[in-house]
Amino acid sequence: MTDNILDNIDMKQLGKLLEQARKQKGMTQEDVAKLIEVSTTTMIAIEKGDRPFQPAELIILARTYRKSVSDFVRQRPVIKPFDIQLAGISHNNEQAEAEIKPCIFQLEELCQNHLELEQIMQSSLPRYYPPEYTVSGMPIETTAEAIANQERQRLGLGDSPIGLFRDILEMSVGLRIFYISMPEKYAEIYGYNEELGGCIGINVTHPEELRRWSLAYGYLHFLIHRHQSVCDLVNIREQYETLPKSEQLAETFAKYFFMPTSSLLKQFNGRCQANQGGKFTQTDLFSLAHYYGVSVIAMTLRLEEMQLLPAGTWDNLKERGFRIRQTQQDLHLKQLLERNDLNPIHYQHLAIEALNQGLITEGQFAKFFQVDRLEARHIAELLREYSSEMDEQAGNLDLRQNSNERAVYAI
Amino acid sequence: MQFKSSHLLIDTCCLINLCASGELLHILQVISISVKTNIVQEVKRELQKIEHLEEFESAVEQGLLLIVDFASDTEINTFITYAMEIDDGEAATGAIAISRGWAMATDDKKATKFLSQQAPSLQIVSTPEIIKYWSETANIDLFKLSNILQEIRVKARYSPSKNHFLKVGGKW
Numbered sequence: 001m002t003d004n005i006l007d008n009i010d011m012k013q014l015g016k017l018l019e020q021a022r023k024q025k026g027m028t029q030e031d032v033a034k035l036i037e038v039s040t041t042t043m044i045a046i047e048k049g050d051r052p053f054q055p056a057e058l059i060i061l062a063r064t065y066r067k068s069v070s071d072f073v074r075q076r077p078v079i080k081p082f083d084i085q086l087a088g089i090s091h092n093n094e095q096a097e098a099e100i101k102p103c104i105f106q107l108e109e110l111c112q113n114h115l116e117l118e119q120i121m122q123s124s125l126p127r128y129y130p131p132e133y134t135v136s137g138m139p140i141e142t143t144a145e146a147i148a149n150q151e152r153q154r155l156g157l158g159d160s161p162i163g164l165f166r167d168i169l170e171m172s173v174g175l176r177i178f179y180i181s182m183p184e185k186y187a188e189i190y191g192y193n194e195e196l197g198g199c200i201g202i203n204v205t206h207p208e209e210l211r212r213w214s215l216a217y218g219y220l221h222f223l224i225h226r227h228q229s230v231c232d233l234v235n236i237r238e239q240y241e242t243l244p245k246s247e248q249l250a251e252t253f254a255k256y257f258f259m260p261t262s263s264l265l266k267q268f269n270g271r272c273q274a275n276q277g278g279k280f281t282q283t284d285l286f287s288l289a290h291y292y293g294v295s296v297i298a299m300t301l302r303l304e305e306m307q308l309l310p311a312g313t314w315d316n317l318k319e320r321g322f323r324i325r326q327t328q329q330d331l332h333l334k335q336l337l338e339r340n341d342l343n344p345i346h347y348q349h350l351a352i353e354a355l356n357q358g359l360i361t362e363g364q365f366a367k368f369f370q371v372d373r374l375e376a377r378h379i380a381e382l383l384r385e386y387s388s389e390m391d392e393q394a395g396n397l398d399l400r401q402n403s404n405e406r407a408v409y410a411i
Numbered sequence: 412m413q414f415k416s417s418h419l420l421i422d423t424c425c426l427i428n429l430c431a432s433g434e435l436l437h438i439l440q441v442i443s444i445s446v447k448t449n450i451v452q453e454v455k456r457e458l459q460k461i462e463h464l465e466e467f468e469s470a471v472e473q474g475l476l477l478i479v480d481f482a483s484d485t486e487i488n489t490f491i492t493y494a495m496e497i498d499d500g501e502a503a504t505g506a507i508a509i510s511r512g513w514a515m516a517t518d519d520k521k522a523t524k525f526l527s528q529q530a531p532s533l534q535i536v537s538t539p540e541i542i543k544y545w546s547e548t549a550n551i552d553l554f555k556l557s558n559i560l561q562e563i564r565v566k567a568r569y570s571p572s573k574n575h576f577l578k579v580g581g582k583w
Contacts, residue, residue, distance in 0.1 A: 381568050
């Protein structure tokens with residue numbers, strides 16, 4: 001008689017994965033029990049890892065969940081699910097949870113993939129984490145501005161506009177940032193655990209200015225309450241006073257981080273001086289917003305707050321029915337250019353090198369990018385333009401002049 | 412190239428390439444004179460997710476590609492063992508091919524290396540070898556062949572690895 005191959009697998013872990021896959025599919029233990037012709041009690045025991053089961057049953061379950069058997073049996077790093085709190089939601093909590101859960105699952109899976117790639121390639125994501133900022137009991141405006149200024153200093157950004165914000169957070173901080181599709185009202189998911197560090201999911205369906213703003217939210221969560229995972233909604237101005245303190249701080253931080261007072265004041269004055277009669281026109285407003293990579297509303301409100309524009313300017317503009325996208329097009333302001341790929345740069349590089357070196361299959365590569373094989377080949381083609389295209393031996397060459405000087409680099 | 416067995420199991424990556432050639436049905440007709448062509452359930456499911464592979468559906472309907480599934484506990488256990496290393500399509504194709512002594516077709520670097528280690532006697536053929544076999548058997552002229560290779564390169568974004576023995580001077 002053939003031995004049961006599943007006897008060699010960690011049944012507790014397999015049970016957890018099966019439970020997770022069933023929930024993602026929205027099925028009950030009873031539904032699934034019927035499929036493999038066992039009782040519900042047996043199915044519960046299988047998911048707890050208390051009862052061995054047959055390989056053929058695993059194949060049926062994988063096919064039902066539209067997952068690969070490989071997803072259940074290959075050695076993958078185990079990650080603790082994020083315990084995400086929904087920020088600023090006081091009612092319809094259950095409905096909101098049901099809406100956002102698939103996105104949280106997706107973020108967790110992508111983070112797990114990233115760790116798996118790091119293990120395969122033996123190359124972890126470098127972390128340049130600052131210590132957590134202490135904010136309790138401090139006034140919001142002052143605290144937010146101070147953190148924004150310190151972080152700008154630390155990241156070497158001076159007070160210039162911030163381009164390629166996502167890349168900065170990925171490369172200069174070491175955050176894992178994924179752009180995933182979420183229902184419109186959700187802006188960002190921030191998650192943290194010891195194995196992964198800081199992870200951020202951004203709603204890819206939003207315009208770039210909003211995605212950048214949401215990234216700043218995620219970054220602030222990382223800076224002030226790193227270990228607390230949270231999901232943010234798109235906040236609207238009228239709701240500011242009702243938001244939790246941490247959300248108010250995030251909103252205020254984003255404002256100072258993208259539009260530092262000294263720099264904005266200089267730009268504003270420069271534009272007024274250049275215009276006849278010292279005017280500040282609608283064109284100036286749009287170009288400033290574009291220059292700092294923020295929305296027109298964010299720029300208008302910031303200028304109102306700095307008393308550079310009269311209070312109520314935004315409301316007046318709105319009442320006059322001006323159209324933001326149309327005006328941007330008329331002014332030939334190009335769309336902000338940021339990467340909106342699903343995965344972080346580090347993830348993409350690891351995946352293409354692993355494929356080139358024959359450490360993962362094409363099917364696995366496609367799964368890492370959550371696309372079909374043809375699209376995966378397209379992605380691979382694009383990434384190969386930037387990758388070493390080397391085999392395993394050449395890809396592992398240490399290019400430093402003298403690899404014995406390792407200690408010097410480590411300092 | 413000669414097929415060393417009665418059946419050939421074709422993997423996802425090869426089938427995508429053969430579909431891109433626009434000649435899948437003819438290629439399968441020509442090959443089937445020497446060897447019966449099959450795919451596993453896992454490959455079928457994966458191909459069904461990809462758009463514009465109409466020729467694949469026709470090949471299944473016309474019986475040029477037979478769908479096979481696991482027939483014994485040994486095949487299932489081998490599949491699961493392989494799935495710990497490679498993807499389901501390659502794992503199932505390899506498990507069934509090795510168990511039944513069939514040949515398999517794949518272009519995947521990792522799958523080829525892994526399965527050759529598992530069964531050194533397993534015959535693994537690639538897209539370029541299948542195209543070469545078909546073009547020689549069916550007397551395909553060079554102009555047409557060149558167009559077909561171009562179609563595969565463009566539509567399936569496939570080009571053999573730089574070490575492939577059918578690649579000469581960077582071209583195939």
